[in-house]
Amino acid sequence: MELTVEKRDTKAKAAVLRRKGVLPAVIYGRAQESTPVAIDRKTFEKIFREAGESTVITLNGLDTPKEALIHEVTVHPVSGVPLHADFYIIQKGQTVSVAIPFEFEGVSPAVKDHGAILVKVMHELEIECEPKDLPQSIIVDISTLTNVDDKITVGDLKLPASAKVSAGVDEVVAMASAMQEETEEQASMDISQIGTSVERGKKEEEETPAEAE
Numbered sequence: 195m196e197l198t199v200e201k202r203d204t205k206a207k208a209a210v211l212r213r214k215g216v217l218p219a220v221i222y223g224r225a226q227e228s229t230p231v232a233i234d235r236k237t238f239e240k241i242f243r244e245a246g247e248s249t250v251i252t253l254n255g256l257d258t259p260k261e262a263l264i265h266e267v268t269v270h271p272v273s274g275v276p277l278h279a280d281f282y283i284i285q286k287g288q289t290v291s292v293a294i295p296f297e298f299e300g301v302s303p304a305v306k307d308h309g310a311i312l313v314k315v316m317h318e319l320e321i322e323c324e325p326k327d328l329p330q331s332i333i334v335d336i337s338t339l340t341n342v343d344d345k346i347t348v349g350d351l352k353l354p355a356s357a358k359v360s361a362g363v364d365e366v367v368a369m370a371s372a373m374q375e376e377t378e379e380q381a382s383m384d385i386s387q388i389g390t391s392v393e394r395g396k397k398e399e400e401e402t403p404a405e406a407e
Contacts, residue, residue: 238276
């Protein structure tokens with residue numbers, strides 16, 4: 195995946211660039227000096243939708259092509275239009291740590307046939323690996339949740355061979371939890387407690403002498 199950038203004149207106002215359909219951005223890295231750049235906004239939006247923050251992108255238009263990750267994107271709070279982007283330049287042989295989102299697939303028999311509730315405990319996992327091995331998402335197959343209380347842990351996930359994770363292998367990613375239903379006895383008890391509380395409040399109010407004006 196490739197994206198064309200060009201060096202940006204910092205004297206040009208960002209608002210003026212945006213009105214022209216240009217996205218102000220900056221590139222930086224361990225061995226890369228921070229450099230302001232400009233990108234066609236529509237092209238960036240298309241790339242960002244497809245690549246997200248976990249796909250290596252080749253930046254063209256500078257002295258040499260550079261491999262980078264989209265590190266951070268600032269968007270307008272109302273329209274959601276990108277206002278600024280940061281690119282992290284990757285060195286050869288360097289590993290990177292990126293939070294990869296989960297993609298839940300399949301149908302859980304425990305949910306479909308036994309009335310369980312699918313509980314997504316985690317929504318992403320931070321992994322460290324070589325840029326070329328970075329997945330765009332991590333597939334979580336919930337069809338393995340056959341019975342109520344079945345769980346999928348970090349150790350059950352299929353990850354790149356070079357990936358290292360900080361999370362424990364026993365940490366729960368998703369589970370089929372039993373649906374808790376309130377019994378009539380519990381509901382009756384709750385109502386009676388509310389009634390008792392109201393009556394107690396009225397009694398205390400009646401017994402408290404009115405303050406002198």
